[in-house]
Amino acid sequence: MVAQEDFVARRLAMVEQQIERRGIRSARVLDAMRAVKREGFVPSEIRNSAYEDRALSIEEGQTISQPYIVALMVDALELAPTDRVLEIGTGSGYAAAVLCEVAGEVYTIERLEWLAELGHKRLVRNGYESIHTRHGDGTLGWSEQAPFDAISVAACGPEVPPCLAEQLAIGGRLVMPVGKTSRDQHLIRRLRRSQHTFVDEDLGKVRFVPLIPDHT
Ligand code: SAH
Numbered sequence: 001m002v003a004q005e006d007f008v009a010r011r012l013a014m015v016e017q018q019i020e021r022r023g024i025r026s027a028r029v030l031d032a033m034r035a036v037k038r039e040g041f042v043p044s045e046i047r048n049s050a051y052e053d054r055a056l057s058i059e060e061g062q063t064i065s066q067p068y069i070v071a072l073m074v075d076a077l078e079l080a081p082t083d084r085v086l087e088i089g090t091g092s093g094y095a096a097a098v099l100c101e102v103a104g105e106v107y108t109i110e111r112l113e114w115l116a117e118l119g120h121k122r123l124v125r126n127g128y129e130s131i132h133t134r135h136g137d138g139t140l141g142w143s144e145q146a147p148f149d150a151i152s153v154a155a156c157g158p159e160v161p162p163c164l165a166e167q168l169a170i171g172g173r174l175v176m177p178v179g180k181t182s183r184d185q186h187l188i189r190r191l192r193r194s195q196h197t198f199v200d201e202d203l204g205k206v207r208f209v210p211l212i213p214d215h216t
Contacts, residue, residue: 088138089154
C-alpha cells in the first residue's frame with residue numbers, strides 16, 4: 001500500500017519532471033495535472049505505477065495515456081474556463097477529469113459498454129459527477145450537444161471523422177492521432193477557422209490504440 005502523501009509527492013514530481021520539463025507552460029494545464037488523482041483511475045493492482053512516464057494497460061485491452069500526452073493534448077486545445085469539450089474514448093476517465101479541471105462542460109463517449117460504465121463510476125468516485133458520459137461510437141460525435149469549442153480524440157484513425165469536424169464551433173480546435181498504421185501516427189491539431197476552412201498542424205509522432213469502428 002502506498003500512503004496518500006506518497007501519491008501527492010509522486011504527482012507533483014510527475015508534473016515537474018515529465019510535463020514541465022518537456023515544455024508545457026500553461027499554468028492552468030499544469031494545475032489540472034496536479035489536481036487529478038491519477039491513482040484513482042487505474043486498476044487497483046497497478047495503482048503503484050500510476051505516475052510512471054508511460055501509458056498503462058487498463059481493462060478490456062485498452063490503455064490510460066501517458067501523462068505527458070494527456071497534458072500535450074489538453075494544452076493544444078487551448079481551453080477557456082467556459083469551453084464545452086467533447087472527448088472520444090473515455091477509457092479510464094482520467095483525461096476527461098483533466099479536461100474538466102480546465103474547461104466548462106465535458107462530454108465523453110466510450111465505445112466499449114463495460115468500460116463506459118467503469119469510466120463513469122471512476123469519474124463519480126473521484127468527484128467528477130458533472131461530466132456527461134455516454135456509451136456509443138464516438139466517430140459520430142454527440143450531435144445534440146454540438147457545437148463544441150474543443151474535441152479530443154484518444155484513439156487513432158486514418159483521418160479525422162467528418163462528423164467530428166462538423167461538430168466543431170467556428171474557432172474550435174480538435175486534437176487526434178491520425179495514421180494509416182499503428183506505427184505511423186501523428187498527433188494532428190485541426191482549427192476550424194470558418195464554416196468551410198480547417199487548418200491542420202502536426203504536433204509530432206505518437207502511439208495510440210486504434211479507434212473501433214461501429215458495428216464490431
Ligand atoms: N482518454 C483515455 C484513453 C483511453 S484509450 C484515458 O484517459 O484513459 C482510447 C479509448 O478509446 C479506449 O477506451 C477505447 O475503447 C475507446 N474507443 C475506441 N474506439 C472508439 C470509438 N469509436 N468511440 C468511442 N470510444 C472509442
